[in-house]
Structures are given as C-alpha cells and as structure tokens.
Amino acid sequence: MLLITNKTFSLPLLAAAFALLFTACDDSSTGPETGEEESQIETHTVEDLDTGYGGRMTPNDTLYYSLRENSIVDKSDSVSTQWDLAFSGTTIYTNSEASGPGDGGAIVLGQTFDATTIAPSEGYAIDTTATNLAITTGSDNGWYHYTGQKGTPPHTIVPLENTTLIVRTADGKHYAKLRIISWYKGNPDLSSDEFANNSDNYPSGNYTFEYAIQLNGTRTFTEE
Amino acid sequence: MMKVIQRAFLISICMLTTLTAYAQQSYSLEGVVTNKKGQPLENAQLTLQEPDLHTVTDQTGAFAFSSLRSGSYTLTISHVGYQSLHRSVDIDYSSRDSLTFQLAIKRYESPSVVVTATRSSRDIEEVPEPVTVISDKQIKASGNTRLSEILAEQTGLTLTSDHGTGIQVQGFSSDYTKIMIDGQPLIGRTAGTLNLDRISVGNVQQVEMIKGPSSALWGSDALAGVINIITEKGQRPFELGINSRYATNKTLDLGLNLSTRKNNWQQNFYFNRNSSGGYRLRPNSISQTVPSYHNYTTSYQTSFPLFQAVEIEFQGRYYREEQSSRDYLGDAENPTLLDSDALQEDYSLAPTINFELGTHTTAKLSHYFSRYRTDSRYQYRQGDSLYEHTQFDQYYNKSELQLNHNWSVNHISSLGSGYKHEQLKAQRYAGDPAFNSYFIFAQHEWIPTGRWDIIGGLRYDGHSEYAAQLSPKFSARYKLFEWLHLRGSAGSGFKAPDFRQLFLNFTNPTVGYSVFGSSTVRDRVQELQERGQINEILIPLDQLNEIKAEHSWAYNVGIDLYPTDNLELRINLFHNDVSDLIESAPIATKNNGQSIYSYFNLEDVYTRGIETQLRWEPNRQIELSAGYQLLDARRKIEGTRTVQNGQGEVVEKTYSSFKPMFNRSKHTANLKLYYFWEALDVDANIRGTWHGPYGRTDANGNTYVDSNEYEDGYMIWDTNLAKTFRDRYTLRMGIDNILDFTRPSDLSYLPGRIFYARISLQLY
Known part of the structure; x- marks a missing residue:
C-alpha cells in the first residue's frame, strides 16, 4: 500500500504550484539564477514506497519516481525524463547518463536536512556506469549503513544520520533535498525488541523519505 | 708394633664410646592437634623436614616423632577442611614439653602469593601491579563450575557472547586478554573469543588476574590483561x-x-x-x-x-x-x-x-x-x-x-x-x-x-x-x-x-x-x-x-x-x-x-x-x-x-x-x-x-x-x-x-x- 501524504500544501495550492511550474518551464527566458521568483517549495513525506524487494536475495524490480510530480512513474516510461529517482533494493539511481536520458544528478551531503537551505550550484555526480552511481552504493558510502552479522540488530539497513541527498531533477532545472527515513515497511523503531523479534512484519525495500523541492527554478529551500 | 695395635684399639674404644654417646642424644617431638575450639583432630597429617618424616594423629589428636637429631625442622600440619599450618621447630634439650597446635577452619580468606605479576612467587601485598586473586574458597563458595561464571562476579569484568563466552576487561573486547593455565597460554579462539566455558574450575587453587597491558612479561595478547x-x-x-x-x-x-x-x-x-x-x-x-x-x-x-x-x-x-x-x-x-x-x-x-x-x-x-x-x-x-x-x-x-x-x-x-x-x-x-x-x-x-x-x-x-x-x-x-x-x-x-x-x-x-x-x-x-x-x-x-x-x-x-x-x-x-x-x-x-x-x-x-x-x-x-x-x-x-x-x-x-x-x-x-x-x-x-x-x-x-x-x-x-x-x-x-x-x-x-x-x- 503506497501512501503519499502532503504535509504543508492543500490540493488547490498544489494545483496552483503545478500551474506555476508549467509556466516556469515554458518561459525559458527567465534565468534560474535571478532569484526573484516567488518561492515554490513543496515538502512531501512519502511512506512505504515498495520497491518489490520483499526480502528476496537479488533486487529484481525497479521503481521509478518523480519528485516534481510526487508520484510513481510507470516502468514503461523508464526511458524518459519523467522520473527523477529510481529505487531498486538499496540502490538509488538518478536520471542521468547510464541510468536514463535525463540531466539528473545528485550530491550526498553530510549534514542535516534542516541545515540544508540551498542546493549547491555545482558538484553534482551522475550515474556513469551501472555500478558507478551518483548516490554511491554500499554500507556507509551513500545513504545507509548495513549492520552486518555482528550488528544489533543484525543484517539491517539503517539510514545514515546527518545525510541529505541533493537531487537535480531529470530536466536538469530543479533541485530537491531528500532524507531517507526508513527502508522497512511501517518505519519501525530499529532498536526495538519488536523489530528484532518480528522482523517479518516489517518487509524490507519499503522506502519512507521526506523531501523538499523548489519549483521556481532557484536553488533555495527557504521560503523567502 | 704392639704399641701401634694398642693405640689403634684405644682409638677404636674412644670412637665407640663417642658414637654410643651420640646415639643416646636423640630426641622426640610430641604434641596434640586440635581445632580452634580445642577439640582433638584425628587423622591430621604431619610432615617434618628435612628429612621427610610423616605421621598422623590418633583419636585423641596426639602424635609423636621419635629418634630425632637436634636441629631446626619445618613442621607442616594439614587436615581436610582446615588451613595448613607451617611451623619451624628447634629440637634441642629444652624441647621436652608436649606441644599443642590449633588448626583454623578454611574460610574465604584471600590468598597471599601470586606469580603472574613477576613470573616468580611473590606476596600480593609486595607487588606493584594491581593483581586480583580469586581463591579456591571463593570459587567453591560460589557453587560455580566454569571459569566464565567465576569471572562474571569480579569487579570491572563483563561477559560477552560472540562465538563463545568471552570477557571484557577495562572495556577491551575479549580478544585482548591472555588466558593461561599455570603460566602457559590457552589457544583456540573463534572470531577472537576464547570460550571461557571450556575451562573447568574444579581443580583451581586460585585465579590471578592483572588488568592492564602485561606484554613486557607475557608477550602478545596481554593487551587488556592476563588471567x-x-x-x-x-x-x-x-x-x-x-x-x-x-x-x-x-x-x-x-x-x-x-x-x-x-x-x-x-x-x-x-x-x-x-x-x-x-x-x-x-x-x-x-x-x-x-x-x-x-x-x-x-x-x-x-x-x-x-x-x-x-x-x-x-x-x-x-x-x-x-x-x-x-x-x-x-x-x-x-x-x-x-x-x-x-x-x-x-x-x-x-x-x-x-x-x-x-x-x-x-x-x-x-x-x-x-x-x-x-x-x-x-x-x-x-x-x-x-x-x-x-x-x-x-x-x-x-x-x-x-x-x-x-x-x-x-x-x-x-x-x-x-x-x-x-x-x-x-x-x-x-x-x-x-x-x-x-x-x-x-x-x-x-x-x-x-x-x-x-x-x-x-x-x-x-x-x-x-x-x-x-x-x-x-x-x-x-x-x-x-x-x-x-x-x-x-x-x-x-x-x-x-x-x-x-x-x-x-x-x-x-x-x-x-x-x-x-x-x-x-x-x-x-x-x-x-x-x-x-x-x-x-x-x-x-x-x-x-x-x-x-x-x-x-x-x-x-x-x-x-x-x-x-x-x-x-x-x-x-x-x-x-x-x-x-x-x-x-x-x-x-x-x-x-x-x-x-x-x-x-x-x-x-x-x-x-x-x-x-x-x-x-x-x-x-x-x-x-x-x-x-x-x-x-x-x-x-x-x-x-x-x-x-x-x-x-x-x-x-x-x-x-x-x-x-x-x-x-x-x-x-x-x-x-x-x-x-x-x-x-x-x-x-x-x-x-x-x-x-x-x-x-x-x-x-x-x-x-x-x-x-x-x-x-x-x-x-x-x-x-x-x-x-x-x-x-x-x-x-x-x-x-x-x-x-x-x-x-x-x-x-x-x-x-x-x-x-x-x-x-x-x-
């Protein structure tokens, strides 16, 4: 069950935002760096985005997601710029070079979500090969820590604290900051005995994350 | 010639007389062994050195050594359930009285001699190292049978479970403590842990422990300490x-x-x-x-x-x-x-x-x-x-x-x-x-x-x-x-x-x-x-x-x-x-x-x-x-x-x-x-x-x-x-x-x- 909640914006506001977005996209004469546009920040929390991982040993499904639309993109549109991020197991692809036709990219910042008030102007990494990704894979390399056999709880994917992903959208024009909250369905408390004893109730490969996206073409994540 | 024979005879006589006199100068050591309440202890073992002489006490706790030469002896008295007693006794003309020895019941007293601190026997109050000793009395009183259970009760030690039961000393994981039996290292670690459940304490006189590095004496692994x-x-x-x-x-x-x-x-x-x-x-x-x-x-x-x-x-x-x-x-x-x-x-x-x-x-x-x-x-x-x-x-x-x-x-x-x-x-x-x-x-x-x-x-x-x-x-x-x-x-x-x-x-x-x-x-x-x-x-x-x-x-x-x-x-x-x-x-x-x-x-x-x-x-x-x-x-x-x-x-x-x-x-x-x-x-x-x-x-x-x-x-x-x-x-x-x-x-x-x-x- 995919649940998309909208924390700060009501539906009419969201619609207005989209309208503005299209205007902004159409009007290419307006430079993205002028900073005079009215801020159009959307903040969303996406819960239990199921990548179809389900505890299987090899990730065999990929889920495409549009941060701009805050919605899942159908797999048939995987070769398009509709999606910004794709999730497969613990791997997150950006819509760039080896992964898609877009101008996406990402930076993994070692700072908190709240402290991130602006997206950097440069330094974005892209997916150059199937294994060399903008959001680097592996424990402690990108967004998560894997506790391993000796960990408590063992064999668990724990999102790294003080880690914020800056994502450039597939159109190369917008920036989002993103924090992954959980990789387990229902966002369980990973330190609880409940999770340790009944891990089957919390299937893995279910992303819960929050993100803020600036749709006015600037890089700021502040309202003013 | 006759004179020579006479002289030899005289010397022999003299020698014989001396020997007889010497033989007559033998002494005995008599006494009673009791507990602290004064009750006699039967079957107490007595050893007198040197040379080794043994005897045991009878029903009245009495014992006797006879045919002793004068001199200094070490007397050891031991009895099941009692602390052994070591005394040096001088045997000469004056020691004719019957002696009474009282044995104290074994209690949970701390032992005094350690070897781990200096690689030789030393009194625990003398060595500069902080040594902890667990005595056999403490071990027996605890009712435990394995070393892990004994160590779990000691100050600053914490048991750990990782491919066996190990011990954490001064915050170091179990890889860093050397475990020895009579000064020789035990081998066989799995994932760094030497399983302390392997060691029975049924024949242990004492467990000595030094916390802190002791590689200057004991070499590798003695980083957190030595047991x-x-x-x-x-x-x-x-x-x-x-x-x-x-x-x-x-x-x-x-x-x-x-x-x-x-x-x-x-x-x-x-x-x-x-x-x-x-x-x-x-x-x-x-x-x-x-x-x-x-x-x-x-x-x-x-x-x-x-x-x-x-x-x-x-x-x-x-x-x-x-x-x-x-x-x-x-x-x-x-x-x-x-x-x-x-x-x-x-x-x-x-x-x-x-x-x-x-x-x-x-x-x-x-x-x-x-x-x-x-x-x-x-x-x-x-x-x-x-x-x-x-x-x-x-x-x-x-x-x-x-x-x-x-x-x-x-x-x-x-x-x-x-x-x-x-x-x-x-x-x-x-x-x-x-x-x-x-x-x-x-x-x-x-x-x-x-x-x-x-x-x-x-x-x-x-x-x-x-x-x-x-x-x-x-x-x-x-x-x-x-x-x-x-x-x-x-x-x-x-x-x-x-x-x-x-x-x-x-x-x-x-x-x-x-x-x-x-x-x-x-x-x-x-x-x-x-x-x-x-x-x-x-x-x-x-x-x-x-x-x-x-x-x-x-x-x-x-x-x-x-x-x-x-x-x-x-x-x-x-x-x-x-x-x-x-x-x-x-x-x-x-x-x-x-x-x-x-x-x-x-x-x-x-x-x-x-x-x-x-x-x-x-x-x-x-x-x-x-x-x-x-x-x-x-x-x-x-x-x-x-x-x-x-x-x-x-x-x-x-x-x-x-x-x-x-x-x-x-x-x-x-x-x-x-x-x-x-x-x-x-x-x-x-x-x-x-x-x-x-x-x-x-x-x-x-x-x-x-x-x-x-x-x-x-x-x-x-x-x-x-x-x-x-x-x-x-x-x-x-x-x-x-x-x-x-x-x-x-x-x-x-x-x-x-x-x-x-x-x-x-x-x-």
Whole structure:
C-alpha cells in the first residue's frame, strides 16, 4: 500500500504550484539564477514506497519516481525524463547518463536536512556506469549503513544520520533535498525488541523519505 | 708394633664410646592437634623436614616423632577442611614439653602469593601491579563450575557472547586478554573469543588476574590483561575428592581430584565431565540459544627431584566437547532444517626442568605444545546429505628458558628467551600457513628500602610476518604508612595479528567479494590482475605497509588502604591508549562490482576509568566485599564529510573525535556477602552484580553510541547455602540469577533462574 501524504500544501495550492511550474518551464527566458521568483517549495513525506524487494536475495524490480510530480512513474516510461529517482533494493539511481536520458544528478551531503537551505550550484555526480552511481552504493558510502552479522540488530539497513541527498531533477532545472527515513515497511523503531523479534512484519525495500523541492527554478529551500 | 695395635684399639674404644654417646642424644617431638575450639583432630597429617618424616594423629589428636637429631625442622600440619599450618621447630634439650597446635577452619580468606605479576612467587601485598586473586574458597563458595561464571562476579569484568563466552576487561573486547593455565597460554579462539566455558574450575587453587597491558612479561595478547589459572597441587600424602553438581537445564558436572605426595614426588590428577541439555531463551525458536553439549577435561601434573638441585615437572591437559544443535536455512516460517554436530578438542603437554644453580640463581627450561581443533558438520535433516563441513586445526609450540638471579636481598633479576612456532590447517587458508616468532625479556626488581619496590622490564618480540614489538614496563610501590600503600605503573601491550588477519584467503561463493590476509593480499591481487578480474586498485600494492601489531600504552595509579586488620580498600585509576587496531577495508574492486578487502591498522581507541574494591571482615562470621568500576571507552571516529560552505557550495570537511563504544557499561558494581556459622558448620552467601546502561543498537548507523541508543542496566543475584559434615562432606544448594533476568537479544549466556545442588566429598 503506497501512501503519499502532503504535509504543508492543500490540493488547490498544489494545483496552483503545478500551474506555476508549467509556466516556469515554458518561459525559458527567465534565468534560474535571478532569484526573484516567488518561492515554490513543496515538502512531501512519502511512506512505504515498495520497491518489490520483499526480502528476496537479488533486487529484481525497479521503481521509478518523480519528485516534481510526487508520484510513481510507470516502468514503461523508464526511458524518459519523467522520473527523477529510481529505487531498486538499496540502490538509488538518478536520471542521468547510464541510468536514463535525463540531466539528473545528485550530491550526498553530510549534514542535516534542516541545515540544508540551498542546493549547491555545482558538484553534482551522475550515474556513469551501472555500478558507478551518483548516490554511491554500499554500507556507509551513500545513504545507509548495513549492520552486518555482528550488528544489533543484525543484517539491517539503517539510514545514515546527518545525510541529505541533493537531487537535480531529470530536466536538469530543479533541485530537491531528500532524507531517507526508513527502508522497512511501517518505519519501525530499529532498536526495538519488536523489530528484532518480528522482523517479518516489517518487509524490507519499503522506502519512507521526506523531501523538499523548489519549483521556481532557484536553488533555495527557504521560503523567502 | 704392639704399641701401634694398642693405640689403634684405644682409638677404636674412644670412637665407640663417642658414637654410643651420640646415639643416646636423640630426641622426640610430641604434641596434640586440635581445632580452634580445642577439640582433638584425628587423622591430621604431619610432615617434618628435612628429612621427610610423616605421621598422623590418633583419636585423641596426639602424635609423636621419635629418634630425632637436634636441629631446626619445618613442621607442616594439614587436615581436610582446615588451613595448613607451617611451623619451624628447634629440637634441642629444652624441647621436652608436649606441644599443642590449633588448626583454623578454611574460610574465604584471600590468598597471599601470586606469580603472574613477576613470573616468580611473590606476596600480593609486595607487588606493584594491581593483581586480583580469586581463591579456591571463593570459587567453591560460589557453587560455580566454569571459569566464565567465576569471572562474571569480579569487579570491572563483563561477559560477552560472540562465538563463545568471552570477557571484557577495562572495556577491551575479549580478544585482548591472555588466558593461561599455570603460566602457559590457552589457544583456540573463534572470531577472537576464547570460550571461557571450556575451562573447568574444579581443580583451581586460585585465579590471578592483572588488568592492564602485561606484554613486557607475557608477550602478545596481554593487551587488556592476563588471567592465569593456577591449578591445585596436593598438600597431603594422599588426597581424593569427588564432587557432583546438578542444575536446571539438565546441567551435570562431575569431578574427581586425586593427588599424592611422597618424598617430594608429587602427582595431581583431575577429571571432569560437564554436560547440559542447553536452553532456549525464545520459546518458539527452532535453534536453541545455547545447544546441548557434553565435555571432558582431564589433566595430570607431576613434579619430582631428579638430582639434588634439579627438579622435573610435567603437565598435560586434554579437553573435548561435543555439541549438537538444530539450525535452519531460509525463513523461519518454512525452514529447511539442518542438524549440526560440532566437535572441539584441545590438548597440551608441558615438560619443565627447574635448576638451582648455586644459592642465588634458578633456571627454568620449558617446552609447551598445544593443539586445538574443531570439526563441525551441517547435515540436511531430510535426505541426510551434507550441507557444510568445516575443520580448523591449530598447532602451537613454544620453548622457553628463564633465569632468576638474586644479586642481594635488594636486587632480583629475571631474564628469559624463547621461540614459538604456530601452524594452521583450515579451509579458507591457502597452504597450511605457519609463523615463527622469538622473544627475549628482562626484568629487574629493586627494593631500595622496606618502603619501596621498583620493577622495570622490557621484552622484544620478533616475528616472521609482522613488525617486531618492543614492550617496556615500569612499576613501583611505596609504603607511605603500614596502612597506606601507593602504586603506579606504565607499560605497553600488544596483540599480534591473528591467522585470519595475516593469511585469510576467502571469496564469498554467492556474492563474490574477497577477503585476503595482509601476508597474502599482494600475491592474490596480482594474480587476479593478471587474469583481468580487477576493475580498479584503490590502494597501490607498492604502497601497502607491513601490518603492525595492535598496540597500547597504559598507565595505572593506585592506593591500597588497610585502615584496620579486617578492612581493605583498593582504588585504581587506569588509562589505556590503543593504536593500530586492525580493521578490514577495501583495497580494490573487481569486475563483478564487488570489493576485495584486506586488513589494515586503522583504529584508535582509549579506555579509562576507576576501579575500587572493598573487603571487610567485621568478625569471624562475616565477610563482605564490594566493587565498583567507572569506565569510559571511546573509539576515534574520523573521516571526511561533504558539506556546504556559507554560499551553499560543496566543500570537504575532515572530522575526528572520540565517541563512546557499544556494549560497555559506564558503571558496573558487585556486592558479595559471606556468612560462616562455625558452630554448625554452615555457610551461606549472597552475591550480586550490576551493569549500568550500555550502548547496544546502532539505530542510525554512525558506529558510535548516541544518547538514545542505550539499553537498560541489569542486575544478577546469586545465593547458596551449604552444610559441611565432619569437616569433609559438603552439601551446597543454591539459586543463580534469582530475579530470573534474561535478555535474549544480546545476553545469550544468561539462562535465567538456575537451581542447583552440589555434593563435595573429600574422601581422603
């Protein structure tokens, strides 16, 4: 069950935002760096985005997601710029070079979500090969820590604290900051005995994350 | 001619007369042996030296030695259930009276002689090192049978569960404490843990423990400390004791001690069988938390003088454990069941020759051989085919010579040297790796006045596979007053890289990553490179440094207070700086997207704290002891972080700080109360240990403990009651873990509440 909640914006506001977005996209004469546009920040929390991982040993499904639309993109549109991020197991692809036709990219910042008030102007990494990704894979390399056999709880994917992903959208024009909250369905408390004893109730490969996206073409994540 | 014969005759007469007179000058020693209440003790053993003369007391406690020459003798009186008495007696004209000797009943008194601090027998109040001693009386009173259970009750020690029960000392994990039996190291560690459940304490005279690095004397692994188990040596001509203990979880322990002693020929034999039905902490789990097992321990020790000034000693030990358990593959809902049989075996042989080279010098030449092997099989329950079969076989040989020389009363030196050869046969290790090492150590003790005792020591360890180690140590004790002693020491310790870190040659068959030991990684990576399997080399092979041993420097400062005869307070402050801890890290990536890992000296750690120990015997009935440890164990966390500058642009920032480590309680404490009712021969005790909150779950993956990652503290209380009949038969009944505390997630060695009964019979 995919649940998309909208924390700060009501539906009419969201619609207005989209309208503005299209205007902004159409009007290419307006430079993205002028900073005079009215801020159009959307903040969303996406819960239990199921990548179809389900505890299987090899990730065999990929889920495409549009941060701009805050919605899942159908797999048939995987070769398009509709999606910004794709999730497969613990791997997150950006819509760039080896992964898609877009101008996406990402930076993994070692700072908190709240402290991130602006997206950097440069330094974005892209997916150059199937294994060399903008959001680097592996424990402690990108967004998560894997506790391993000796960990408590063992064999668990724990999102790294003080880690914020800056994502450039597939159109190369917008920036989002993103924090992954959980990789387990229902966002369980990973330190609880409940999770340790009944891990089957919390299937893995279910992303819960929050993100803020600036749709006015600037890089700021502040309202003013 | 006649004159000559006459003279010869006269001389002969004279001589005869003298001889007769001499023969008439023989003496006897008579007396009575009683207990402190004045009741006579029958069958007390008396030995008079030199030469060796034996006798026993009769029903009235009386004894007599006759036909003695005048002179000084040493008299030893021993009796089952009583403390042995040593007296020197002068036999001459004046000693005609009958003597009365009173023996005191054995109580929980602390023993006074230790060997681990200086590699020679010394009084515990003299050595500058902070030594902890657990006596056989304490061990027997605790009702416990394995070393792990005994150590769990000691101040500052915490048990850990990782491939066996290990011990954490001053915040160091169990890899860093050296475990020895009679000064010889036990081998056979799994994932760094030497399983302390392997060691039976049924034949232990005392357990000596030094906290803090002791590599200056004992070499590798003595980084957090040394635990030396001193086995019992019989005191009487013939001793035979048996004991058995039955406890919850079908746990049965049977032991037999046999010792003989005659004309300085001494033999000690010990046999133990220990078995358990195992237990489950999670009632519905497929596998038992601790599987059922049975094990055997046999040991034999003998010593005898070969010539005057040459003594031969031999020790042998054999241990074998078989364990069967059930395991599964897949998920617990629909498991594929496996049956597992695991065998563990270790044995050791240690011949020693002790020489007395003149009055000031002794020498000890010894060899130690030990082998540890495991063999485990996993079998599919259905179809009975083999799933996995692993074997591990480790050999250890050590030859050593130690010289002790007393220059004078104030100067004592020790010098030693030795050679070690270790070999391994196991899967995951290419071609039976072996390594050689040699060592030389020197120690000098200077006692300038009755108040000072100063010891300096140095040890050099050379090795075929890693950088040589130099381990110094300096310690001093100062008696400010009779009741206040100050102690201080500084020294270093090291732990050699183990077989795994040096020689591992492992490629995961399903995932495809590889781990190579530091001695093999160069060749293996080159090999893979030639075969075109390497994608990228992260650390150029010519830049690989030789691996170093993990190394520490430690400082201890302490005060010992003896305000009254029955009160003792010891306070010790410690600080350990540890560098070059070995961790695995990627060295290259393969074409399959996986990494190749090897071992590097990466981590820095420090642990520091205060340990206090109080002992109080307000009267002959009560003994109270209390201990507390404050511990701060931190690991260096460093790296670079991608952050933003004031303009929002990306910059790399390095960070480095020391952060708290997991599984370490900041506060631990224990309390023991012993009660001894002499009139009824009843004793009872209650013992408690408390562990404060400790970091357990790394919920956010930052590898250190955050304030919300602490697990609650816990308390364990044990108690028992014993009645002794006729000073030699003891029935003890008790409860361990009265509060029935368990924590399946990380304290798997705690089985919950245990009831037990133990019978000890001292037959001779």
